Amino acid sequence: MSDERETLIEFPCDFPIKAMGRDEGEFETLVVELVRKHAPDLGEGAVTTRPSxxxxxxxxxxxxxxxSQQQLDNIYQSLTDCEQVLMSL
Known part of the structure; x- marks a missing residue:
């Protein structure tokens, strides 16, 4: 049995991941650190922020x-597990 699930995404690709939380302290840094664990090669301009x-x-x-889909799943799981992240898309 294969671990590969069908996906509509063709890999490799540039994929935006959005996380929202309270604008307290170092929220941006926290999100970048969580994502970087699974995608260490973030390029310049990879991060944008927008206040409410x-x-x-x-x-x-x-x-x-x-x-891979597994990489994206791992990123979303890390964001979901973090108390400071209220929502991720």
């Missing part, structure tokens, strides 16, 4: 060079 209208929350988008 009221300034209470921060959206961090990290564009990774995804090589």
């Amino acid at each position: 209208k009221g300034g209470s929350f921060l959206s961090v988008t990290v564009t990774v060079r995804a090589t």
Whole structure:
């Protein structure tokens, strides 16, 4: 039995991952560290941020060079397991 699941994504590809949380402390750094564990080759310009209208929350988008569905699953699992990350897309 194969571990490969069918996916509509063709790998490798550039894939944006967004994490949202409270704009407290080093949220951007935290998200980048979590993603970098699974995608160590983040390029310049890979990270963008956007504060919420009221300034209470921060959206961090990290564009990774995804090589497999398993890699993406691992990134999303790390973000989901982190208490400071309220949502990831």
